Amino acid sequence: SQTIHQWPATLVQPVGSPLSLECTVEGTSNPNLYWYRQAAGRGLQLLFYSVGIGQISSEVPQNLSASRPQDRQFILSSKKLLLSDSGFYLCAWSGLAFSSYNEQFFGPGTRLTVL
Amino acid sequence: SQQGEEDPQALSIQEGENATMNCSYKTSINNLQWYRQNSGRGLVHLILIRSNEREKHSGRLRVTLDTSKKSSSLLITASRAADTASYFCATLGQNFVFGPGTRLSVLP
Numbered sequence: 001s002q003t004i005h006q007w008p009a010t011l012v013q014p015v016g017s018p019l020s021l022e023c024t025v026e027g028t029s030n031p032n033l034y035w036y037r038q039a040a041g042r043g044l045q046l047l048f049y050s051v052g053i054g055q056i057s058s059e060v061p062q063n064l065s066a067s068r069p070q071d072r073q074f075i076l077s078s079k080k081l082l083l084s085d086s087g088f089y090l091c092a093w094s095g096l097a098f099s100s101y102n103e104q105f106f107g108p109g110t111r112l113t114v115l
Numbered sequence: 116s117q118q119g120e121e122d123p124q125a126l127s128i129q130e131g132e133n134a135t136m137n138c139s140y141k142t143s144i145n146n147l148q149w150y151r152q153n154s155g156r157g158l159v160h161l162i163l164i165r166s167n168e169r170e171k172h173s174g175r176l177r178v179t180l181d182t183s184k185k186s187s188s189l190l191i192t193a194s195r196a197a198d199t200a201s202y203f204c205a206t207l208g209q210n211f212v213f214g215p216g217t218r219l220s221v222l223p
Contacts, residue, residue: 036213
């Protein structure tokens with residue numbers, strides 16, 4: 001069965017520090033991968049998605065970047081965190097990108113607090 | 116502007132009652148999905164309804180879709196305290212767009 005991992009679960013970082021969040025998927029090949037951010041009590045904002053190794057699409061201009069160095073690994077990074085980067089970051093995967101039969105499977109999330 | 120928007124934003128009911136949440140969207144879609152999120156956790160997929168479907172059932176869940184009104188509803192029948200969570204609709208058009216969610220509290 002498929003499993004999606006995210007770490008760390010929680011992170012407290014000072015403003016201006018770098019960030020690296022990792023997401024890995026097991027039990028499937030060539031998944032479509034997504035990074036979302038959720039502000040407290042709000043819906044999800046799609047940040048990045050990837051349909052293959054080295055292929056990254058950005059949904060909104062921001063202080064963050066994403067990379068996909070391996071088929072089942074998706075990394076969210078920042079060189080210098082801002083206060084506004086605080087939030088709950090969720091990684092997800094799906095088998096078919098943007099198809100009529102698509103559903104997404106979410107990881108447990110990383111709660112990032114920037115102080 | 117927000118593609119998927121749920122209402123109400125918050126809903127509090129007694130155990131055993133039915134809970135209805137609504138979702139409206141603005142552009143054409145391929146499908147609409149409902150997800151559940153327990154506090155501080157990832158989202159869990161509940162049900163997907165395609166644009167050519169009007170109603171779908173899964174256990175105690177019933178989802179309707181009205182593409183002419185660009186709206187969907189999620190009905191949870193005979194609610195339980197364990198149904199307490201936030202519920203999100205997500206529309207798939209060109210991309211996935213999630214609404215802000217409805218916080219459901221089921222009181223024992």
